[in-house]
Amino acid sequence: MSEIKHDWPLYEVFVRGKRGLNHVHVGSLHAADDEMALHHARDLYTRRNEGVSIWVVRASDIAASSPDEKDPFFAPSGDKVYRHPTFYEIPDNVPHM
C-alpha cells in the first residue's frame, strides 16, 4: 500500500454557492485525475446543494503568497491611504457624497 501513497495527487476544491457569487475555496481531496477530482468534490462538498459549479486545481499548480500580514509582498499598498475615500475631507453640508 505504502508504495502508491502519492499516486493520487492533492486537489484544491472551489465551489460557487449560487449564481452571482464567487467560487470559494472549501478544502481539498485526492484523486487520480481531473475528472475523478470533480466527481469526488461533488460527492464530498456538495451533498446538500451547496454549489452550482465546482473548480478543482492540482495543489501543486497553485502559486501562493504568504497570508502573513507582515509579509513585505503586501507592503506596496500599505502607504497609499489616498486610495481610500475616507482620505478626503468633505464638508458635512455637501449632500449625496
Add this chain to the structure above:
Amino acid sequence: MTAITEPEAELLAHFEHTIDRDQRLEPRDWLPEGYRRTMIRQIAQHAHSEIIGMQPEGNWITRAPSLRRKAILLAKVQDEAGHGLYLYSAAETLGADRADLTDRLINGRQKYSSIFNYPTLTFADVGVIGWLVDGAAICNQVPLCRSSYGPYARAMIRICKEESFHQRQGFELLMTMMRGTQGQRDMVQDATNRWWWPSLMMFGPPDAESPNTEQSMAWKVKRHTNDELRQRFVDMSVPQAEVLGVTLPDPKLSWNADREHYDFGAIDWDEFQNVLRGNGPCNTQRVAQRRKASEDGAWVREAAAAHARKKAQGDE
C-alpha cells in the same frame, strides 16, 4: 515568496500576537513545532473518529426497519465519511500525509474516540447514538468552530451544520419507538443505559488529570475545559430525557439550585482508560475492519492511478 529568515523569537511573538487578537492561523504562517504537532494529533484523531464512527451505525443499514430509516441512516453514515475527509484535508495543510495518517490508525499508533468501541446491539442504539453521542459531539465541536487554526475551524463549521441533522434524526427515531410497544420502549431505555456513561467519557478526563488542556486553551485550540463541556451536556440532556420518557442511569443526578447545574455521579475512569488501552468490547474489530477496507480498496486506487497515467501519456 522566499522566506525571510527572522529570529525565532520574533516569529513566535508574531504567532502569539495573532492568537491574542483572536485571529486565525493559516497554513503558510510560521507555527511553533509544538502547535503543529498538537494540531496534527488532534485533527487526525478527530478524523479517525469520524471514519471509525461509520462502523457502529453502518452495522444497521441493511437491517433498518423501513426504507425511510435506511435512506436516513445511509445519508448519516455518508456524512461521517465526509467529516473524516474534511478533517484529513485540514490535517494535510499542516504537512501531514493522508495515507500516512490512515497507516497510523490501522497500526494502532494514533487513536480515535473510545465511544466507537462499544457495540450497537439493537436499532434503538442508532437513535441513542444520534441523540447522546452526536449530542456530546456537538457540545465538543461548536466551540471548535472558533479554534485558532483556520482550516480546522472552517471544517468544524461545515461539520456542525451537518451534525444537527444527525442529532435530530436520532431523537425523532427514539420518540417514534417510545410511542410503540412496551418492548420498543424497553429497547430505548436499555440503549440509553448503555450509552449514557460512555457519552460522558467522550469529553475526556477530568480537568485535574488533563495535562494538555492548559496549553490547548492558551493556544485557543480549545475554548472550554473537559469538565465545563461535560456539565453543559448533562444540563442539556436531562430535560431531553424527560420529554422522551427515559431515565438516565444515574441515581445521583439532581438539580443543584446553588450551582444552577445538575449534579451527577462519579464516572468510572478505569473503564475509560481500559477502553483507551484497547480493551473495549470492539477495539480489535473496528481497526481490523478499517484495515480490511484499506486493503480491499488498494487495487481500485492502483487501477485508477494507472488509468490516469495512461490517459495522460495518450494526451501528450
